[in-house]
Amino acid sequence: MNGFGIIKGMIETARNFVGSYHDAQRLTTVQYPEQKLPPVENARTIPFLVFDGDDAMAGLRCTACVICEKECPPQCIYIVKDQVKKPDYVGKMQMQPKVFDIDISVCMSCGICVEVCPFDAIKMDQVFELSTGDRFGKLLLDKHQLAKPNDYFVKIHKTEASEIDVRREEDKRKAEAAAAAKAAAPKSPATPGAAK
Amino acid sequence: MSGLDQIFVWIGHRAAGWFPASVQPLVSAVLAIAGVMAVFGTCFALTTLAERKVLGRMQNRFGPNRVGPYGLLQPLADAVKMLTKEDIVPFSADKTLHFLAPLVLTVPVWLAFAVLPFGRNMSAINLDAGILFFFAVGSASELAVFMAGWSSQNKYSLVGAMRAIAQMISYEVPLVLSVVPVLMLAGSLELNDIVAAQGTYTFGGLARWNVFTPWGLAGLILFLIAATAESNRSPFDLPEGESEIIAGFLTEYSGFKYALFFLGEYLGLFAVTGLAVTLFLGGWHAPFQWLEWVPSWFWFAAKFGALIFLFIWVRATLPRLRLDQLLNFSWRFLVPLSLINLLVAAAWYWTGAWKFPVVAPIRWLLCAALIALPYHWLGRALRGAMPPPRKYIYAE
Numbered sequence: 001m002n003g004f005g006i007i008k009g010m011i012e013t014a015r016n017f018v019g020s021y022h023d024a025q026r027l028t029t030v031q032y033p034e035q036k037l038p039p040v041e042n043a044r045t046i047p048f049l050v051f052d053g054d055d056a057m058a059g060l061r062c063t064a065c066v067i068c069e070k071e072c073p074p075q076c077i078y079i080v081k082d083q084v085k086k087p088d089y090v091g092k093m094q095m096q097p098k099v100f101d102i103d104i105s106v107c108m109s110c111g112i113c114v115e116v117c118p119f120d121a122i123k124m125d126q127v128f129e130l131s132t133g134d135r136f137g138k139l140l141l142d143k144h145q146l147a148k149p150n151d152y153f154v155k156i157h158k159t160e161a162s163e164i165d166v167r168r169e170e171d172k173r174k175a176e177a178a179a180a181a182k183a184a185a186p187k188s189p190a191t192p193g194a195a196k
Numbered sequence: 197m198s199g200l201d202q203i204f205v206w207i208g209h210r211a212a213g214w215f216p217a218s219v220q221p222l223v224s225a226v227l228a229i230a231g232v233m234a235v236f237g238t239c240f241a242l243t244t245l246a247e248r249k250v251l252g253r254m255q256n257r258f259g260p261n262r263v264g265p266y267g268l269l270q271p272l273a274d275a276v277k278m279l280t281k282e283d284i285v286p287f288s289a290d291k292t293l294h295f296l297a298p299l300v301l302t303v304p305v306w307l308a309f310a311v312l313p314f315g316r317n318m319s320a321i322n323l324d325a326g327i328l329f330f331f332a333v334g335s336a337s338e339l340a341v342f343m344a345g346w347s348s349q350n351k352y353s354l355v356g357a358m359r360a361i362a363q364m365i366s367y368e369v370p371l372v373l374s375v376v377p378v379l380m381l382a383g384s385l386e387l388n389d390i391v392a393a394q395g396t397y398t399f400g401g402l403a404r405w406n407v408f409t410p411w412g413l414a415g416l417i418l419f420l421i422a423a424t425a426e427s428n429r430s431p432f433d434l435p436e437g438e439s440e441i442i443a444g445f446l447t448e449y450s451g452f453k454y455a456l457f458f459l460g461e462y463l464g465l466f467a468v469t470g471l472a473v474t475l476f477l478g479g480w481h482a483p484f485q486w487l488e489w490v491p492s493w494f495w496f497a498a499k500f501g502a503l504i505f506l507f508i509w510v511r512a513t514l515p516r517l518r519l520d521q522l523l524n525f526s527w528r529f530l531v532p533l534s535l536i537n538l539l540v541a542a543a544w545y546w547t548g549a550w551k552f553p554v555v556a557p558i559r560w561l562l563c564a565a566l567i568a569l570p571y572h573w574l575g576r577a578l579r580g581a582m583p584p585p586r587k588y589i590y591a592e
């Protein structure tokens with residue numbers, strides 16, 4: 001009969017009204033500042049710079065190759081190369097950034113910088129409480145603010161980070177083996193320079 | 197009667213007594229105005245909060261719960277926000293009309309409260325033609341809405357205003373017609389007389405409210421539907437339909453003027469709700485004779501609150517109508533049905549003289565059938581009158 005659909009609908013809303021007071025299943029709202037959902041592993045917000053060891057600036061993986069700066073679609077990355085080189089994880093001398101700034105008000109969180117980085121130096125972070133009253137000062141992050149330890153990276157992106165760690169261990173072992181072989185080399189006349 | 201029942205009347209008399217006799221009528225009038233404005237102003241604040249809370253719960257959300265304990269101070273925060281917002285007047289707007297529209301909406305709505313009896317001896321003025329006065333001032337809101345829409349010089353405002361006019365004129369007819377049976381049976385246009393006519397008890401203490409008669413029940417439902425449309429509430433909120441025309445006639449309003457429109461709309465809702473309580477739900481009378489000791493103003497407030505909850509409930513349940521559905525529903529369904537309701541009231545009046553055993557249920561069922569059958573047929577005809585579902589040629 002006419003009008004019964006309305007009554008049916010009103011019973012449904014009444015059931016919600018009463019049910020939301022005693023049935024926790026219905027109220028799915030997460031009360032944000034007090035309650036927080038655990039972050040999803042694939043979540044990404046802005047980039048950060050990974051460093052190894054304890055000293056952030058000494059262990060920074062970035063080699064100032066500026067590929068990310070060139071690839072960044074909104075051009076939010078600004079890099080100045082340093083004149084002084086420093087050894088990387090396999091002991092090879094590499095460039096390092098003197099300035100590495102990211103304007104996170106410009107960053108669009110695309111992750112292209114992460115995809116193009118050949119050194120696993122820049123990765124996506126999961127921080128999201130970045131609002132600030134200082135629009136120009138607090139939203140331009142320098143390399144000290146961007147640098148975060150590898151442990152943090154392992155914590156937020158476990159799968160990806162452990163894969164990279166295994167690969168880097170492998171590289172390190174190879175490099176050490178090569179160095180050991182090189183150290184043993186002068187006794188054998190293998191190299192052309194030594195033959196002369 | 198108990199002292200609590202007449203406490204507000206007593207306070208008013210005592211306060212007026214402090215003044216010289218020549219200004220006492222003026223003072224008591226000012227006191228009545230202040231009382232009504234204070235009570236219904238607070239009611240407005242509380243209803244905005246209650247509406248958001250109840251809507252939230254009906255949609256399995258919390259609703260506002262940040263400002264103060266359980267979000268109770270939310271209306272205060274809203275008020276601060278509204279008052280501190282910039283008052284923008286469009287460059288090409290008709291400045292005078294744009295300024296006047298919120299006032300024209302709000303001021304007459306306050307006048308409508310003058311004739312409502314909120315309790316025993318508690319109506320501000322006893323007008324002979326109280327109902328007539330109520331509908332006369334109530335119909336000023338159409339003018340205000342059209343002023344707002346026209347003066348804004350904005351296409352959305354104008355579309356919203358046109359919709360509002362079409363809707364309000366269409367629904368004014370069933371709103372007034374559904375009231376007529378009450379006037380016929382009570383034989384008076386004065387609201388206090390109508391309340392008094394519902395003040396007797398029958399069947400071992402059950403009140404003789406109009407809603408317990410077939411024509412009263414049908415009249416109340418018709419009245420509430422028409423009142424929902426008159427106060428632009430969901431499911432009849434086409435004039436403001438956010439998803440279609442931004443905010444309708446409110447598009448170019450901000451700050452305090454916007455708040456005034458909100459106030460006017462809610463007060464209009466309160467006024468018609470108060471009228472529904474007075475006409476159909478026995479006004480300030482208790483539902484049972486043994487509950488007569490409870491103060492009369494409490495009963496008015498309880499019925500008023502229940503109806504406001506019903507309005508919120510309906511808003512949480514029903515989606516918005518389309519304009520053709522809206523107008524068809526009024527002219528092809530509500531208007532004929534409220535005319536038939538007049539006949540039912542007449543039948544009820546004439547069968548009142550019947551004298552034989554078990555007359556009451558037979559009389560009730562007979563009159564109920566007189567309104568239920570047209571309801572069924574008109575509903576089927578209305579469904580037939582609707583255009584068939586639209587066929588999309590390219591989308592499927």
